[in-house]
Amino acid sequence: MTAGVRWTGRSLRRFEDPALVRGLGRFVADVADRDRGTLHAAFVRSAVPAGEIRSIEAPPGAPVLTSESFPGIRTMCARLDRPDFVALETPVLATDAVRHPGEPVALVVAGSRAEAEDLAEQVVVDIDATRPVLDAAAATDPAAPTVHAGLDMPMGNNVVLDARFSTEGVDAAFDAADEIVTLDIRAHRQNALPIEARGALAAHDPSTGRTTLTAANQMPHMLRTALADILDIGEAELRVVTPEVGGAFGQKMCVPREYVALVAAARLLGATIAWIEDRSENLLASWHSRDHTYRLRGAFTRGGRLLGLDADIVCNIGAYSNYPVTFGVEPLMAMAELPGPYRLSQYRVRSRAVTTNMCPIAPYRGVSRPVLTLAMERLMDTAARRLDLDPVEIRRANLVREFPYAMPTGLPVDPGSYVETLDAAAEALDLEGFRRRQQQAAAEGRYLGVGFSVFGERTGYGTPAFAARAMEITPGYETVQLEMNPSGDVTARIGASPHGQGLATALSQLLADELGVEPRQVSVVHGDTDTTPYGWGTFASRSMVIAGGAAKLAAERLAAQLREIAAHHLEASPADIRLEDNSAVVAGTSVGVTLPEIARIAHHSSHLLPAPIEPGLSVSATYDPGGTFSNACHAAVVEVDPDTGHVRLERFVVIADAGLEVNPMIVEGQIHGGVTQGIANALYEELVTDDDGNLLTASLMDFLPPTACEVPLIEVTHVQTITDASITGAKGVGEGGAIGAPAAVLNAISDALSPLGIEVDEMPATPSRVRELIRRAQSTTTGDRT
Amino acid sequence: MNQRRVELTLTVNGQRHEVAVEPRKTLADTLREDCGLTGTHLGCEHGVCGACTVLVDDEPVRSCLMFAVQCGGQAIRTVEGLADGERLHPIQQAFWEHHGLQCGFCTPGFLMLATSVLESRPDIGDEELREVLASNLCRCTGYQNIITSVHAARDQMRS
Numbered sequence: 021m022t023a024g025v026r027w028t029g030r031s032l033r034r035f036e037d038p039a040l041v042r043g044l045g046r047f048v049a050d051v052a053d054r055d056r057g058t059l060h061a062a063f064v065r066s067a068v069p070a071g072e073i074r075s076i077e078a079p080p081g082a083p084v085l086t087s088e089s090f091p092g093i094r095t096m097c098a099r100l101d102r103p104d105f106v107a108l109e110t111p112v113l114a115t116d117a118v119r120h121p122g123e124p125v126a127l128v129v130a131g132s133r134a135e136a137e138d139l140a141e142q143v144v145v146d147i148d149a150t151r152p153v154l155d156a157a158a159a160t161d162p163a164a165p166t167v168h169a170g171l172d173m174p175m176g177n178n179v180v181l182d183a184r185f186s187t188e189g190v191d192a193a194f195d196a197a198d199e200i201v202t203l204d205i206r207a208h209r210q211n212a213l214p215i216e217a218r219g220a221l222a223a224h225d226p227s228t229g230r231t232t233l234t235a236a237n238q239m240p241h242m243l244r245t246a247l248a249d250i251l252d253i254g255e256a257e258l259r260v261v262t263p264e265v266g267g268a269f270g271q272k273m274c275v276p277r278e279y280v281a282l283v284a285a286a287r288l289l290g291a292t293i294a295w296i297e298d299r300s301e302n303l304l305a306s307w308h309s310r311d312h313t314y315r316l317r318g319a320f321t322r323g324g325r326l327l328g329l330d331a332d333i334v335c336n337i338g339a340y341s342n343y344p345v346t347f348g349v350e351p352l353m354a355m356a357e358l359p360g361p362y363r364l365s366q367y368r369v370r371s372r373a374v375t376t377n378m379c380p381i382a383p384y385r386g387v388s389r390p391v392l393t394l395a396m397e398r399l400m401d402t403a404a405r406r407l408d409l410d411p412v413e414i415r416r417a418n419l420v421r422e423f424p425y426a427m428p429t430g431l432p433v434d435p436g437s438y439v440e441t442l443d444a445a446a447e448a449l450d451l452e453g454f455r456r457r458q459q460q461a462a463a464e465g466r467y468l469g470v471g472f473s474v475f476g477e478r479t480g481y482g483t484p485a486f487a488a489r490a491m492e493i494t495p496g497y498e499t500v501q502l503e504m505n506p507s508g509d510v511t512a513r514i515g516a517s518p519h520g521q522g523l524a525t526a527l528s529q530l531l532a533d534e535l536g537v538e539p540r541q542v543s544v545v546h547g548d549t550d551t552t553p554y555g556w557g558t559f560a561s562r563s564m565v566i567a568g569g570a571a572k573l574a575a576e577r578l579a580a581q582l583r584e585i586a587a588h589h590l591e592a593s594p595a596d597i598r599l600e601d602n603s604a605v606v607a608g609t610s611v612g613v614t615l616p617e618i619a620r621i622a623h624h625s626s627h628l629l630p631a632p633i634e635p636g637l638s639v640s641a642t643y644d645p646g647g648t649f650s651n652a653c654h655a656a657v658v659e660v661d662p663d664t665g666h667v668r669l670e671r672f673v674v675i676a677d678a679g680l681e682v683n684p685m686i687v688e689g690q691i692h693g694g695v696t697q698g699i700a701n702a703l704y705e706e707l708v709t710d711d712d713g714n715l716l717t718a719s720l721m722d723f724l725p726p727t728a729c730e731v732p733l734i735e736v737t738h739v740q741t742i743t744d745a746s747i748t749g750a751k752g753v754g755e756g757g758a759i760g761a762p763a764a765v766l767n768a769i770s771d772a773l774s775p776l777g778i779e780v781d782e783m784p785a786t787p788s789r790v791r792e793l794i795r796r797a798q799s800t801t802t803g804d805r806t
Numbered sequence: 807m808n809q810r811r812v813e814l815t816l817t818v819n820g821q822r823h824e825v826a827v828e829p830r831k832t833l834a835d836t837l838r839e840d841c842g843l844t845g846t847h848l849g850c851e852h853g854v855c856g857a858c859t860v861l862v863d864d865e866p867v868r869s870c871l872m873f874a875v876q877c878g879g880q881a882i883r884t885v886e887g888l889a890d891g892e893r894l895h896p897i898q899q900a901f902w903e904h905h906g907l908q909c910g911f912c913t914p915g916f917l918m919l920a921t922s923v924l925e926s927r928p929d930i931g932d933e934e935l936r937e938v939l940a941s942n943l944c945r946c947t948g949y950q951n952i953i954t955s956v957h958a959a960r961d962q963m964r965s
Contacts, residue, residue: 031905033902033903033905034902034905036910037901037902037907037910038902040910040913041885041894041898041902041910041913042845042885042886042888042889042894042898043843043845043885043914044845044886045845045910045911047844047847047911049838049844049847049848050838050844053838053844054844134828134830134835213945214909214911215847215849215855215857215909215912215944215946216847216849216909217849264909264910264911265909266849266909266910266912267908267909267911267945267946269945298851299849299850299851299852299855519909520908520909520910520946521908522908685905686905689905689908689951692947692948692949692950692951693908693945693946693947694948695948696947696948696949719852719854720850720852720854720855720943721852721854725945727939727940727941727942727943727949728939728949728952728953729936729937729940730940731948731950733950734948734950757948
């Protein structure tokens with residue numbers, strides 16, 4: 021660690037940025053468009069949600085590839101090893117049946133993307149359409165169509181996971197309750213919507229027999245293994261490169277059928293083929309997200325203590341499983357983490373996954389947590405209103421204060437600042453002052469409201485957490501290889517795969533402190549299976565905790581080696597050597613040697629090294645932690661226009677505790693972006709399907725991400741609780757913004773409309789939904805219609 | 807459905823590019839594929855997201871909604887033309903310093919949009935500027951640092 025300067029904790033400008041602001045970034049479409057020999061693929065997709073394929077007809081001689089073109093290819097199938105799970109197999113291209121709108125049936129290849137799209141339009145897929153089932157509740161009806169006909173469904177029609185958990189005294193807790201609050205939460209279907217849609221470029225090299233897939237993806241190593249397994253080829257024949265990736269948010273985590281087909285086509289044709297998804301394809305048939313319903317019952321005392329919680333959760337997972345995390349990730353995370361930061365001893369939950377003729381679901385920023393937080397936070401506010409308690413007080417009465425705490429499911433919660441962040445948010449808003457303003461506004465016929473959301477964000481978890489879900493493919497650890505070259509510069513090769521987070525900058529700060537160099541001397545290599553150690557990529561707010569932890573461990577090993585060589589050279593004890601300002605110095609003296617000098621000795625004069633030190637300066641370390649919890653309190657102030665149902669966000673306050681912040685500027689940027697997606701989820705974004713399964717929101721004219729005009733100033737205050745659960749002290753921060761915001765916004769709308777007796781339990785709370793609630797409330801109270 | 811190609815001279819960032827393109831080819835695709843300027847990105851290809859924003863005769867346009875054949879004889883500016891050699895344009899510098907980008911995919915469009923408004927209206931107020939910046943979509947930053955960056959560039963360019 022340097023004596024003079026400490027880089028951790030500084031808002032260093034990002035090393036990633038100069039190329040990006042010059043337009044010199046290399047996103048996958050940029051790589052494809054710069055290569056004049058590239059062919060382009062377009063997919064022919066099902067226009068209906070369900071049916072049998074009768075025939076596929078193409079113009080004579082057209083290069084059309086179907087499942088029959090790839091006889092050796094396997095289906096995609098990731099499993100959970102549990103008795104309440106039914107595995108779903110996904111063909112790479114549809115074989116005899118189609119099960120969701122936009123399902124890929126064939127691909128065509130042409131000299132340009134425009135020509136490929138022209139050709140795809142000339143391919144006629146004759147489908148004998150059958151009645152689809154789109155809604156999860158309807159799908160469990162024994163009379164409903166079965167999405168995967170012929171598959172044994174012992175837990176009910178289309179039920180592919182039915183998980184249950186209960187403590188022993190739940191009924192007694194409900195018997196003892198003064199008030200039982202029942203709540204139905206609905207989170208509609210959404211799209212993570214990275215501004216760069218998906219895309220990939222498969223290049224087959226006949227001279228080596230290897231295929232390189234350059235792809236917009238978050239998990240390059242997993243993708244390579246999956247490709248090898250599904251195509252039944254040696255993994256060494258494949259290289260996966262993730263260049264610059266234009267946002268992902270979970271949508272680029274799971275293995276897409278299209279990428280597998282593209283690699284198969286490139287190998288079949290011995291060609292270089294690109295597929296760049298267009299926005300309508302992305303909205304229709306990339307991964308969808310959310311689509312959950314929760315029925316909650318909470319048993320409360322008169323004073324607002326939560327005695328028991330009973331939940332029934334249903335996730336519409338669409339037509340197929342994702343790979344590798346499976347559809348189980350949504351219901352099982354919801355089940356494990358629903359109680360959140362509230363002290364609770366009695367908990368019963370049933371959590372189901374139901375397959376339908378909708379696009380498959382994959383994780384989206386926060387996965388189940390935005391919805392489970394919405395459910396718990398709506399429960400708290402509804403109970404508070406029922407019991408005539410203040411929303412801050414009811415939370416204070418229930419929040420965990422002593423650590424370590426174990427949730428009723430046994431999940432350990434490490435130290436955080438749940439009560440502290442809530443109090444700070446209430447103070448930042450001047451809650452009492454707001455209540456006065458709210459009353460004045462009410463007198464003028466205006467509806468102002470405030471909403472809080474307190475949550476823990478489980479982050480930085482390694483294999484133990486994934487193993488608890490019984491995943492056949494168990495992700496979790498990360499490895500960092502660290503090398504100092506003969507000139508004293510450092511290269512870190514990582515298995516994580518950042519795509520906009522600024523991880524290279526943050527890791528270089530951390531490594532600089534450990535090694536006594538400057539951050540600019542550290543290069544971080546990522547996103548290439550040929551040059552990085554096997555790892556799990558970037559998702560689940562894990563990178564700074566796990567890849568950061570592995571980097572710290574590797575740096576400690578490299579530092580020990582540097583100290584050993586310096587001590588030998590300086591005839592001192594290694595324990596007395598300090599690494600600082602690019603030198604190794606004997607503590608308390610001016611005697612030292614520069615790091616470049618040590619690096620030269622290690623590489624070029626290795627005969628001088630003391631035994632047992634080996635030549636070179638190269639180490640590796642792996643970190644596989646159990647996990648930690650970040651936490652935050654979000655608070656929103658809204659004004660609702662009762663005539664239009666429009667919600668205007670007046671203020672948005674975040675008190676965030678992500679543990680040690682290596683680069684506070686980056687942390688704050690993650691919070692801004694997450695909160696904005698949370699606001700989008702709460703108010704605007706919804707994939708709407710008609711009764712026949714047609715997507716009505718297939719463009720950005722209909723699916724509405726917020727612009728700079730809809731997003732308020734996000735006021736962030738930082739708290740840093742340092743935990744032993746992460747060796748760097750950092751907790752994850754990537755998802756928290758998106759997790760907390762929906763609940764804060766819906767609580768604020770409900771508070772604003774409380775004079776009308778309205779509780780808003782459905783997201784997004786679009787103007788039409790809000791208007792409908794107002795209309796119903798007014799017709800109930802006055803008997804007339806507005 | 808190959809169409810007859812049209813020969814055309816495009817002037818991009820002061821340089822002449824002789825291209826032969828189908829009449830249906832968009833300016834965005836032509837810049838990327840025929841001029842080798844892949845800094846202009848495509849996020850939706852239907853004129854909403856603004857990632858493909860370039861300047862044509864100093865006016866911001868969605869290059870996914872404009873055909874290359876409409877642009878002969880006009881001065882086109884793209885993100886690659888902003889910096890002066892090694893020296894970043896003030897708007898690029900401001901985005902770097904104020905963390906106005908994360909993944910960087912929408913950034914070229916925002917930079918060109920901001921450049922055009924700050925050149926034509928150096929005294930534009932905060933509220934109007936926010937409305938102009940609402941022309942484009944960003945999915946990473948929540949806009950806050952984009953707005954901060956453009957404010958900083960405005961102040962820098964005025965001084």
